Amino acid sequence: TQSLVEVKNLKKYFPIRKGIFRKDKSFVRAVDGVSFTIQRGETLGIVGESGCGKSTTGRMVLNLIHPTEGEIWFDGKEISKLTEDQMRVMRKEMQMVFQDPYASLNPRMTVREIISEPLIVHKISEGKEREKRVCELLELVGLNSYHADRYAHEFSGGQRQRIGIARALAVNPKLIVADEPVSALDVSIQSQILNLMQDLQKEFKLTYLFIAHDLSVVEHISDRVGVMYLGRIVEIADKDQLYDNPYHPYTKALLSAVPIPNPRIKRERIILEGDIPSPSNPPTGCTFHTRCSKRMKICELNVPKLNEIKKGHSVACHLYR
Ligand code: SF4
Ligand code: MG
Numbered sequence: 001t002q003s004l005v006e007v008k009n010l011k012k013y014f015p016i017r018k019g020i021f022r023k024d025k026s027f028v029r030a031v032d033g034v035s036f037t038i039q040r041g042e043t044l045g046i047v048g049e050s051g052c053g054k055s056t057t058g059r060m061v062l063n064l065i066h067p068t069e070g071e072i073w074f075d076g077k078e079i080s081k082l083t084e085d086q087m088r089v090m091r092k093e094m095q096m097v098f099q100d101p102y103a104s105l106n107p108r109m110t111v112r113e114i115i116s117e118p119l120i121v122h123k124i125s126e127g128k129e130r131e132k133r134v135c136e137l138l139e140l141v142g143l144n145s146y147h148a149d150r151y152a153h154e155f156s157g158g159q160r161q162r163i164g165i166a167r168a169l170a171v172n173p174k175l176i177v178a179d180e181p182v183s184a185l186d187v188s189i190q191s192q193i194l195n196l197m198q199d200l201q202k203e204f205k206l207t208y209l210f211i212a213h214d215l216s217v218v219e220h221i222s223d224r225v226g227v228m229y230l231g232r233i234v235e236i237a238d239k240d241q242l243y244d245n246p247y248h249p250y251t252k253a254l255l256s257a258v259p260i261p262n263p264r265i266k267r268e269r270i271i272l273e274g275d276i277p278s279p280s281n282p283p284t285g286c287t288f289h290t291r292c293s294k295r296m297k298i299c300e301l302n303v304p305k306l307n308e309i310k311k312g313h314s315v316a317c318h319l320y321r
Contacts, residue, residue: 002076004175004207005038005061010070012056016280028280030056031067032231035306038175043201043208045222045239047215047254049276053231054211058177061209062094063087075174092122095168097161099180104164105152111138111163112148118170137166140203142196158189162196169200177209182217194221215258219243224312227251230279230287233306237313247315249292286318294319 011034013027031053038044046054059065061072063079072080079090095118098104105114115134119125125133135145141162152160161181168176178197182190198221200206212218218225219239226236227250235248246252253270260267272291277283283290289299298318306316 003037003073004040004075005209006036006071006073007057007061008035008071008073010034010057010060010072011068012053012060012065013068026280029231029282030279031060032279032282034070034228034231034233036226036233036236038207038209040174040207041201041205042223043210043221045210045212045218045225046228047212047218047225048228049213051276051279052228053279054228055179057228058096058179058209058211061175062096062177063090064096092118092124092171093173094175094177095171095173097164097168097176097178097181100184105160107151107153110149110151111143111155114152114163115148115167115170118167122171124171133170137170140169140200141166156189157185158193161185161193165193165196165200169204172204173206175207175209177211179211180213181210183212183214190217191220197221215243215254227254230277230282232287232316234288234316235314236306237310241310241313247309247313247320248317249294249319250288286316 010031012031013029016026016028034057036044046057048054056065060067063072067080071078074090075093079087082090112134115137116130119130119133134148138145138147143159143162152163155163182193185193194217197208201208208221210218210221222239224237225239225242226233227248228234229250235242235246235251242251243255246255253272256267256270273293274291277287277290285301286292286299286304289295292299296318302318304316304318306314307320308314309320
């Protein structure tokens with residue numbers, strides 16, 4: 001069966017002006033050749049440090065920003081080629097949950113208005129039926145109808161994220177792109193929201209693209225995980241494969257910094273050399289070579305391709321060819 005989402009060689013270069021007298025244009029290579037699929041009902045986690053291009057990738061999947069190059073297929077349609085009108089119809093199939101529920105909810109709107117908005121925009125329901133739907137949505141996310149006439153600022157961070165999720169669910173989407181949905185929340189609240197998202201996924205057969213910098217958060221919710229570095233996926237695998245048996249030196253370094261609950265398992269802490277290079281002037285070859293303790297001559301020259309080295313486990317590194 002067909003995947004719900006397939007992106008092929010997705011690129012996003014943002015132009016930057018160097019100076020009035022410089023004719024050559026420079027680019028920030030925010031996303032530089034990303035390909036993946038998301039199966040119906042699964043959660044693909046994308047993890048990476050800030051600036052790696054994961055948010056830009058998420059926004060391109062929803063066609064909120066247009067790719068410089070590449071294709072985005074959603075439910076069998078190439079959406080980056082759709083007209084505005086065609087896209088408007090597709091919008092209710094795919095929704096976004098944002099990082100900061102404080103910023104993404106209008107403080108002057110009541111919860112009822114916030115959740116009704118997508119129902120009005122997409123002409124889904126009105127009158128009594130809409131009222132009923134709002135209450136139903138509030139209950140689905142663990143709130144109550146008596147919350148409906150209160151304002152977003154009256155709620156805690158976790159409750160606001162529940163409201164954001166209710167708003168995303170209102171239109172019965174197939175796909176939800178969640179960009180750092182719990183990183184503004186306390187750890188105890190994080191797992192409540194992740195569990196809620198998992199329950200809703202089961203109930204409504206939702207597909208998630210879950211973007212975060214926190215490896216434990218991504219591990220909690222994902223079926224498969226892709227690791228991004230400087231606009232590229234350097235490793236992608238089933239969650240357990242990736243966390244138990246990482247291949248790429250960058251993935252190994254990231255994981256070595258995550259505390260393991262079981263003290264009998266010893267993991268050597270790998271310290272990365274230097275900082276993340278600028279995406280406007282990325283290193284040649286393997287862009288990780290400036291920080292990699294395993295680098296070889298070839299690493300500076302050739303870009304390693306993402307190769308499947310085990311079923312469902314792909315790595316972009318010259319160590320594995
Ligand atoms: Fe390190 Fe070379 Fe592999 Fe890049 S390709 S991660 S530099 S060993
Ligand atoms: Mg981001």
